[in-house]
Amino acid sequence: MDALDVARWQFGVTTVYHFLFVPLTIGLSVLVAILQTLWHRTDDERYLKLTKFYGKLFLINFAMGVVTGIVQEFQFGMNWSDYSRFVGDIFGAPLAIEALVAFFLESTFIGLWIFGWDRLPKRAHLASIWVAAIGTNLSAYFILAANSFMQNPVGYRINPDTGRAELTDFVAVLTNKVALITFPHTLAGSFLVAGSLIVAVGLWHVIRNRDSADTGAYRFATKFGSWVVLVSSALVLFTGDIQGKIMTEVQPMKMAAAEGLYTTESPASFSVLTVGSLDGSREVFAIKIPYLLSYLGTGDPNGTVHGIDDLQAQYASQYGAGSYTPIIPVTYWSFRFMITFGMAAAAIALLVLWSQRKGRTPTSRWLLRAGLVMPVLPLLANSFGWIFTEMGRQPWIVFGEMLTRNGVSRSVSLTEVLASFTAFTLIYATLAVIEFKLLVRYAKAGVPDLTPAPVDDTTDDAERPLAFAY
Template identity: 55%
Template sequence: MDALDLARWQFAITTVYHFFFVPITIGLSGIVAGFHVAWVRGHNPQMYKLTKFFGKLFVINFALGLVTGIVQEFQFGMNWSDYSRFVGDIFGAPLAFEALLTFFLESTFLGLWIFGWGRIPEKLHALTMCLVHLGTVMSAFFILSANSFMQNPVGFTFNPKTNRAELTDFVAVLTNKVQLVTFPHVIFAAYMTAGAVVMGVALWHLRRPNLGDNASMYRKATRVGAVVTLVASLGVMISGDLQGKIMTEVQPMKMAAAEGIYESQSHAPFSVLSIGSLDGTKATRIIEVPGLLSFLGHGDFNAEVKGINPLRDEAKAKFTGGKFTSDSSTSYTPNIPTTYWTFRFMMGFGFAGTAASLLVLWATRKNAGEKALAPRWWHWVAVATPFLPLLGNSFGWIFTEMGRQPWIVNGLMTVQHAVSPSVSSGEVLFSMIVYTLLYAALAVVEVKLFLKYVRMGAEAVPEPGHEPEHDDTDAPLAYAY
């Protein structure tokens, strides 16, 4: 493989890996803040235990997300310098806000939350985690505004003297139509993922024997996680429907590739399952819903959805010969199998998460009794539940980015013009191997730490009033969380 292919693989590996932690961080910070506020309001020992328990899991996840996120920005200068030079004036603005404003908000108040137990007033202490959650949401907003520019570039002008896109309207970048539907979609998906983590972990504990007084606590946490997952999944569906219509407007090729339709169709169907050639040219739809793709794209079951072939011809006529586009031999069609299946995996895992939350709510209702969770298969429900929306998130981002190909900035710059010209394939391969091995080591650390504290459970946390005294104000702070 050449440097371009290796650079794409490296960015894909690091991005997908990093995004395992992002939705959990966003959603879990909100749930922990909710538990903490509930404890401050009622001083219920169960809420205190849940705050400390899931707060510890949040901190572990936050640390790994931070470490893996830093690598993302390194790659813009390492492997994608021509891209950075072209859109740096625009892309750098939201990233600067994310780093200088939201990250400092998150890290500062997370530190206060970790070391503030018994040191600062209860209400102020609970507020720190609320501000951490606000920081994670704001961070997502600025990152997504940068990504939305890549999907639908706005608020800029092209300077032919410098061959750069220059920012003219920062507000337009922040209020990009793609951003306005993508942001709530991602936030709802984050709540759904974190809710599934809380539901799965608490459900696993709830099935353990001899819980005593902790049984009601884990049941409460299980239901809280299930409710958050269910409500968030409804938000994901509504925002996803809006996002599909905006996507069809600004990136019609992505919608056509998602179904693998090569010619324009009215009343276009959506296939739940298909077999045939990988490129979709010879496909047999096994399960098909007539008109659904037209509705997803236009809100009308009879609307026309443009096909891959006419869209490809339009793109060749419009963009061939451009400075940052390509020559006539370049295909403007994304990888059809990838876009087709990731679109379905995204929805499939999401719907499975919704179904799991409904099943758990039914099994933990007041009159269900302990026997409802007795069957062995509930153990696997508890283990699998956190992965369902997490995988849905990952496949959703793969679809979003792969469906945009060959563009790195839609309609402005193709990927082949974005790679660093002076970086050799050997250099990219070396850095990719190093990062992949490093990430593998971090994965081992993350999994071991996470599972260790999951197994310890909330019962290992001291009751309020039994915290160590902090009389020596001059003593250095130590991380003894």
């Protein structure tokens, strides 16, 4: 074990942990805005209660996401300074716009939304949550544009004197074909997570508090969340199909590694399950779907999918001696876990809708247990999707331009990286406990009571302190 290994583990752990909050924030921001819009248009008190209820869960998650996200930027300078120097001219523009425009847009208008209840005009207050949601999604796009450069470098040149990548076409970076499909795919996955949380919390209250006066609100929440899950699942599959074809075009090794395909095949089958050697080079038993891998990779059921061995020989000839093959068990199983967990969430959403058909009230404790597990499934699907995306690119940190081992900080010792890795892991574990307890506490509390509190007429409204109106 050396500093490179620990630096990669640290970045992986902190990134996966941070991304637990990102999709929930992206999805909930829009869904809460939709709920408030329904209240604005109908004056139905159910929608107002649900807006404030899920809005509180959104704010808890947003705050934790901001805290954990700050660490990501520090790591570039801490453990990956050579990478930062190489790619800084490219990353600087989209990340600066993300911070100065998108993040400040969402944080400013979230503040207006939090403290603007009964102070801002109704339409202005509704607009504030929509602007915050737009800012959240814009933030995601600029970050994904930067990440997509690592997958498919465009709009740059290599300075022969400094060895750095220099930006030549900012529009090309923003319109990178990898970014253009990764963004909707990520959004669909985010709505899958947010919809699952809405279903889980609503279903818990429907089953456990059947006689509550707010049962109607919870029943609507479970149906609303279930439809969000089903629609977003379909969008995940649609955008994922396009993403797979683009991935095969720009990173054919990643598609080969996803299947553990060592020899070039036409047509190529997709294995649902394979038993064999750990690296996938020897197959003992496999359940395969004929033609599927060819279709996923090329759009043609008879298309050619290049194998690992041929691609390794091609890359060795093009880039020099060395291994250009990612860790096959990681890519193979992360790809399948991503699909399996996402489909499982959609299946539970179907069961929830079926349990409430024709006005029925669900009572099954098995359904309740499935509902409580439901938010975890798309979170795992998102995490495994990103593990596949990043690990499948290895050994490149910027595909075709910079190897991961060349991006690590040369002045950082193994002891220093171990110390920061241990500290971050302990801090993040503590934050995980806090986040979980806060979400569970406020989810169990249920929708708020909207009965107006007594007003002290002796105090001028302008002198009253701002209140967290939830």
